[in-house]
Each structure stands twice: as structure tokens, then as C-alpha cells.
Amino acid sequence: SRGTFVGGEAARRAASIVKQKILEAAVRLLPVAVNPEALRMRYDPAREDAVIFIEGMPGYSITLRELARKVWQKNWGTIAAVVSYRATSAPPSFTVYYVEVEVDTWTGKVRPVRVVAGADVGTPVNPDMVEGQLHGGFAMAWGMVFSEDVPYNPETGEPANRFLITDYKIPTAQDLPSVEDFKVILASTWEPAGPFGAKGLGEAAMNPAAGAICNAIYNAVGVRVYELPVTPDKLLKLIREKGVGL
Known part of the structure; x- marks a missing residue:
């Protein structure tokens, strides 16, 4: 009854932090200087993977698979997040x-x-x-x-x-x-x-x-x-x- 409402919100917050860390890693890997705010991440069916790219400059991109491999090769550490969330409301269904x-x-x-x-x-x-x-x-x-x-x-x-x-x-x-x-x-x-x-x-x-x-x-x-x-x-x-x- 509370799994999606509480656990789902914790997962969403953790995923948001992980996404930000992914974008920050992409900034270090892309060949042009850019802020994380200028990056977008979207699933590409052709590549069967998520792609991080510069908004307005889709030619500068890196797949999530490529990013994960390079982060590991460069020993930048694990991209992870730990979130504790306690709901303050209980909206009825x-x-x-x-x-x-x-x-x-x-x-x-x-x-x-x-x-x-x-x-x-x-x-x-x-x-x-x-x-x-x-x-x-x-x-x-x-x-x-x-x-x-x-x-x-x-x-x-x-x-x-x-x-x-x-x-x-x-x-x-x-x-x-x-x-x-x-x-x-x-x-x-x-x-x-x-x-x-x-x-x-x-x-x-x-x-x-x-x-x-x-x-x-x-x-x-x-x-x-x-x-x-x-x-x-x-x-x-x-x-x-x-x-x-x-």
C-alpha cells in the first residue's frame, strides 16, 4: 500500500542524484567544455542505450555504456546514491x-x-x-x-x-x-x-x-x-x- 508512494519516492530521489553524477562525469569525458545543465540524457532505440548529449549539439554525445566503462577505466569510483526518505503525508486512494x-x-x-x-x-x-x-x-x-x-x-x-x-x-x-x-x-x-x-x-x-x-x-x-x-x-x-x- 505504501511501497510505491514511499519507496518509489526514495528511488526517484536516489535516481535524480545518480543522474546528476552521470552528467557530471559526461562533462569530463566530452571533448568540449560544457556545464551539466546543458546536457540531456535520452534513450536511443538505434543504439539500444541511453545517450548523453549536448542540447543543440547532438553530434557531441556518449552512451551510458561508454560512460560507465570509461569511469571504471579511469578509476573515478562508483556512481551511486543513498537516500533516506520518510513520508510526511498519507494521501488516500x-x-x-x-x-x-x-x-x-x-x-x-x-x-x-x-x-x-x-x-x-x-x-x-x-x-x-x-x-x-x-x-x-x-x-x-x-x-x-x-x-x-x-x-x-x-x-x-x-x-x-x-x-x-x-x-x-x-x-x-x-x-x-x-x-x-x-x-x-x-x-x-x-x-x-x-x-x-x-x-x-x-x-x-x-x-x-x-x-x-x-x-x-x-x-x-x-x-x-x-x-x-x-x-x-x-x-x-x-x-x-x-x-x-x-
Whole structure:
């Protein structure tokens, strides 16, 4: 939840220092006198490398690979930076879910049909990773709603389901909507305190999904779920008490 916001900002600051050191090294290696402020660094697909060049004079340039080799040959030391960063704010992320489910009123089994997830994470630094977190958050919410539980032995006080694989039931791909039925919408906003305008996601990917799933159950069969997990037998009992599907 805070990895990109805090760690990303530390990485950005460290990278900024390293970039400045690279430009200062380039000043010493280029054949013309120039200030670091006059240099630019850009990726060149033709060379498959970053290129440091003088603005307005692209003929005077050096690749990052060449620069690294010459810095090593001249024994100028390692180009590195160490940064310590402590965030002074915690801007909230916003997530909303639309969930459509089918409820079997004879077995209590619930099947996801479609999911639409919308999220405001500031500027999505890595949109694919954000989408993956939303898929993962929904999977965690599905398990929380339907199967995951930690009952305790009243005599020993120990967890009754001590083994993850055999006792603690988590959802699998067979329980979840397909990728084609899971749509993600990202709002591109700007968070001034975050790296490149980004903020975290983490818990916000899961928490609203559980409520949306329970609301979808209510929309389908008219019963409210107030206690989790709602296993098929519990849901079937609620359905029978409501008189649905009889």
C-alpha cells in the first residue's frame, strides 16, 4: 500500500542524484567544455542505450555504456546514491467495484459473472501492476466473503485450521471471473507528494470488493449478509428464511 508512494519516492530521489553524477562525469569525458545543465540524457532505440548529449549539439554525445566503462577505466569510483526518505503525508486512494453474481438458490453456491473495478491511484506508474493488484484484491475479497476463516479451538485457544492447503480455503482461478470479464478503469490524477504523481493502492484494492460482493448477493436474492464468511450452507439458510427460490 505504501511501497510505491514511499519507496518509489526514495528511488526517484536516489535516481535524480545518480543522474546528476552521470552528467557530471559526461562533462569530463566530452571533448568540449560544457556545464551539466546543458546536457540531456535520452534513450536511443538505434543504439539500444541511453545517450548523453549536448542540447543543440547532438553530434557531441556518449552512451551510458561508454560512460560507465570509461569511469571504471579511469578509476573515478562508483556512481551511486543513498537516500533516506520518510513520508510526511498519507494521501488516500479511492477504489470502487461493480460486481455481478449468480446465486444458486438450491445449493447456496455463488458464481462471479462480471467485475468492473475503478481506482484512483494518482498517476499509475505501472498500470499493469495496478490492474494486477485489483485482480488480486478482488480474489482476496472473494475468499474473505465465502471461505476464509480462522476458527479457534475453545479448549486450547489454537487455530483449528492450522494448515493453509488443507484447512484454510482460498479461492482459485476456477472460483474467480475470467480476465475477459474483469474490467479495470484507472483515473489518472496527480498526487504532489508522490513519485511522478503516484500514490498507493494496497488495501484499497480489497476492502470495497467485499462489500460489493455482498451487495450483489442482496441484489440477486434479497438477503443481507452481515457475518463472514458466508459459506454455502449459511447462505442457503438465509435464502430459505427469506423464502427465495422455493
